Amino acid sequence: MLLSLLCISCYAEAESKPVIVASDIWCPYICADNSGYLVELTHQAFKTVGVNVKFATIPFPRALRLAENDQIHAVLAVTPEHIDRHKLQPSSLILGEYANDFYVHIENDWQYSALDGLNNKAIASILGYDYGDKINRLLEQNPQNFRASGEYPLKTNLNLLHRGRVEVLLGNRYVIEYSAKKLGYLEQIKFAGTEGIATPLYVGFSYKDIKQDYPNKFAEGIKNIKRSGQYQAILDKYHIEVW
Structure with missing residues (x-):
């Protein structure tokens, strides 16, 4: 028992x-x-x-x-x-779903149209995230690119874009705009296009x-x-x- x-x-x-x-x-x-x-x-x-x-x-x-x-x-x-x-x-x-969306500083008129338009651009992304084979390779090849890590990597990347340390911010549109609004960066950035098909x-x-x-x-x-x-x-x- x-x-x-x-x-x-x-x-x-x-x-x-x-x-x-x-x-x-x-x-x-x-x-x-x-x-x-x-x-x-x-x-x-x-x-x-x-x-x-x-x-x-x-x-x-x-x-x-x-x-x-x-x-x-x-x-x-x-x-x-x-x-x-x-x-x-x-x-x-x-x-x-996740899509590769691009943001730039409000004063930057650059728009994404093709992958080669990212050549020689300083891009901020997040370490460990998968952006697809083509963009992954591009991020690895350019030493100007920055891959943030830690618990709040997007906050770091938004600050870098605001300060002009990078030219393009790569990420998810929902996430970037939500965080930018909360952190006070929304009026200083703008959407610059998207790449590829959304990933589930x-x-x-x-x-x-x-x-x-x-x-x-x-x-x-x-x-x-x-x-x-x-x-x-x-x-x-x-x-x-x-x-």
Whole structure:
């Protein structure tokens, strides 16, 4: 009888352990203080299936390494390339899109029209992000380019563009404009075009605690909050258009 009670207690304790999810600040997708539309979708979806979530803000490359080594359960806002490169569980649940958008200082009239227009431009991007093979190579070849790291890399890049240390800021339009408005840079920058086709974004799950089948529980939770209307309410809160 005592053995049975101990087993039940161990099972309950295991079930109560939270899913550890990580990424860096990429607002409005992932913001500070457990906010951001991807953070809220993840929390609420898992809540409907009885799973707690603990979110950690850490640099994106480190989050990917931890997931690859099964030290955390998931990383937010990963591309198919991230999933393949870091040996994460395959997923078909798209939770956003990413496009390569370009911004310049308000006084700069440059507009993106083709890839070769980026030659010899000092471009600010974020270390560990995947911009596609062509732009990745271009970023590596020009020593003027700057790749920010840390927990708030976009803040660094916006400051560099404001100070004239770089000519072009590369990133996601939603993220750049959200952060620029919050940090007081929105009136000093302008959109200068976009490149390529949008890339789908996923929650990338590691193989940690694989018997818990967290990807399927998460997918079930997403269905639940879509039916309740909570999914759309979260997107509306952050002014995200359905992809």
